[in-house]
Amino acid sequence: MMQLTSGQRLPLAQLLDGPFCIGVRACGLRLDVACFGLDGAGVLSDERYMTFFNQPLSPCGAVRLSAEAGAVAAFAFDLARLPAGVDQLVLTASVDGEGGMAGLDSGELYLRGAAGEVANFAFKGADFTVERALMLARLYRKDGTWRLMAIGQGFAGGLPALVAHFGAAVAADAPAAVPAAAPPAAVSLEKRVAREAPQLVSLLKHAGVSLRKVGLQQHRARVALVLDISGSMSGLYRQGLVQRFAERILALGCQFDDDGAIDVFLFGAQVHQPVPMGLGNASNYVQGVLAAHPLEGDTRYGRAMAGVRRHYFPDADGGERSRPVKAALPVYVMFVTDGGTSDQALSEKQLRWASREPIFWQFMGIGKGRKSRSKRLAAFADSDFPFLEKLDELDGRLIDNANYFSVASPDEHADDELYDLLMTEYPGWLKLARQNGLLD
Numbered sequence: 001m002m003q004l005t006s007g008q009r010l011p012l013a014q015l016l017d018g019p020f021c022i023g024v025r026a027c028g029l030r031l032d033v034a035c036f037g038l039d040g041a042g043v044l045s046d047e048r049y050m051t052f053f054n055q056p057l058s059p060c061g062a063v064r065l066s067a068e069a070g071a072v073a074a075f076a077f078d079l080a081r082l083p084a085g086v087d088q089l090v091l092t093a094s095v096d097g098e099g100g101m102a103g104l105d106s107g108e109l110y111l112r113g114a115a116g117e118v119a120n121f122a123f124k125g126a127d128f129t130v131e132r133a134l135m136l137a138r139l140y141r142k143d144g145t146w147r148l149m150a151i152g153q154g155f156a157g158g159l160p161a162l163v164a165h166f167g168a169a170v171a172a173d174a175p176a177a178v179p180a181a182a183p184p185a186a187v188s189l190e191k192r193v194a195r196e197a198p199q200l201v202s203l204l205k206h207a208g209v210s211l212r213k214v215g216l217q218q219h220r221a222r223v224a225l226v227l228d229i230s231g232s233m234s235g236l237y238r239q240g241l242v243q244r245f246a247e248r249i250l251a252l253g254c255q256f257d258d259d260g261a262i263d264v265f266l267f268g269a270q271v272h273q274p275v276p277m278g279l280g281n282a283s284n285y286v287q288g289v290l291a292a293h294p295l296e297g298d299t300r301y302g303r304a305m306a307g308v309r310r311h312y313f314p315d316a317d318g319g320e321r322s323r324p325v326k327a328a329l330p331v332y333v334m335f336v337t338d339g340g341t342s343d344q345a346l347s348e349k350q351l352r353w354a355s356r357e358p359i360f361w362q363f364m365g366i367g368k369g370r371k372s373r374s375k376r377l378a379a380f381a382d383s384d385f386p387f388l389e390k391l392d393e394l395d396g397r398l399i400d401n402a403n404y405f406s407v408a409s410p411d412e413h414a415d416d417e418l419y420d421l422l423m424t425e426y427p428g429w430l431k432l433a434r435q436n437g438l439l440d
Contacts, residue, residue, distance in 0.1 A: 001119060001120060002119040003122070004150040006152040009147055011146070012079075013145055015113065017114075018114065019076065021066075021113075022137070023068050023112065024071060024072045024136065025071050025072060026072050026107040027104070028106070030096040031093045032053060033073040033075075035063050035089055036051075037049030037063065038088045040327075041312075041325060043328045043329065044167055045085070045167075046059075050166075051064070053065065062086075063076075077089075079139070088140035088315070089138070089140075090135055091136045091137045091138075091139075092133060092162050093107070094132060094162065095158060100128065100129070101154060103125055105125060109137055123152050131155055133161060133162050134155070136150075137151055142315060149314070153276070156276065157261065160259075165222075189258055192279060193260075197250075199247060200250065200254070200279070206251075207252045207254075210416065210419035210423055211423065213420070214426075216427060219430075223252060223256050223332050224263040224332070225246055226266075228267060229293060229296055230299045230337075230338070233295065236409075237295075241411055242286050243285065244411060248418060250262050250278075250279075252332075252419065252422065261279070263276050264285075265308055269298035269300060274288075274289040299340065300341055301344075302341065302349070323356060324437050325356060325357055325358070331359040334364070335364065336364050336410075337364075338365070338367055341387060344387055347391065351401065354401060355397035355401045358439050360402070360429045363391065363402060363405075364404075365404065366409065366410060367385065368384045389404060400429065401429060403426070
């Protein structure tokens with residue numbers, strides 16, 4: 001039997017022939033298990049393709065929830081019956097009742113074919129803190145075949161956070177009147193932010209003001225924070241400057257998406273995706289992820305960009321995309337680094353390929369940069385980031401999908417100034433993305 005690790009991918013045809021089953025075992029917690037059928041953009045465009053205890057069969061009959069001895073739940077799959085619009089299936093688990101995933105003694109996802117179990121993926125409570133839900137595995141199409149990827153990514157908000165993450169509506173207990181002029185995310189999260197992460201209250205308000213200035217007070221997007229963990233960043237981490245900056249981006253994420261969390265990617269020589277940063281784990285988040293992923297040698301933008309693209313649009317697997325792909329929600333990526341990259345050619349390819357995806361890349365260099373708004377004068381200024389400046393003006397893209405600025409320190413700008421700066425080119429990109437068929 002094959003033991004899978006987080007991030008591992010393999011073609012199902014190597015293990016199985018025909019219909020199969022994926023089940024979940026767990027000890028120490030009661031779990032609810034669900035399967036989300038998503039389109040190529042990672043969105044649940046048809047809520048009938050959320051298969052769980054209240055809806056045990058997909059409309060086409062390709063996914064069926066069943067009971068198996070010793071398992072919390074299991075799904076029977078016949079992928080040949082899935083419609084063309086369903087490009088990926090994500091298996092999830094959430095806590096049924098009080099507590100979080102940290103209380104889990106042990107858990108296991110297993111893959112079983114006609115001849116018995118062929119692979120499994122183990123997870124345990126020690127891997128988590130306040131998370132109440134997990135994305136366990138993803139099945140996705142690539143080059144005409146189905147592949148399996150083990151994930152193990154936690155979510156702080158439970159099943160409702162997962163449903164919102166996949167772009168579906170979450171039923172509320174009772175409707176509440178919201179002033180038309182106020183940002184819905186800020187209203188829905190205001191009390192929760194004050195209770196769980198009071199340091200974000202002021203940031204949330206500043207972000208809301210900046211969004212109203214550009215007409216995005218009701219805008220919805222996914223937000224990702226990509227952090228350089230090369231050794232040269234050590235002082236910035238040690239002084240708490242990266243933690244503070246991450247909280248500012250989390251506040252922006254709370255304006256764009258009311259699940260109260262943002263995705264985080266770390267990169268040096270390798271790329272890592274820790275659990276999302278959310279209201280429940282915000283206070284010491286950076287310290288915690290660095291303990292698990294110490295600073296590394298080397299810096300590779302291209303590898304990090306491929307990891308981000310692979311997460312949101314797995315059909316391309318981080319590789320070339322020759323045709324535009326449409327999604328219901330855009331992705332806003334805040335990319336932070338203090339130096340150049342050793343994979344410039346790949347980075348350029350990634351940005352060109354990503355221009356056909358609804359992803360906006362906001363690069364921020366920490367160091368000495370050209371700050372003059374006059375390109376003629378800027379040519380005489382020194383800069384630590386000539387390559388980021390090149391990416392900002394890169395040719396061969398479907399649309400301009402990136403912006404760049406530099407700071408001497410992550411806290412150089414006041415909160416209101418930073419959020420205004422983050423919205424310099426994003427609203428214009430949204431218009432181009434819609435005009436070119438990247439967004440609904």
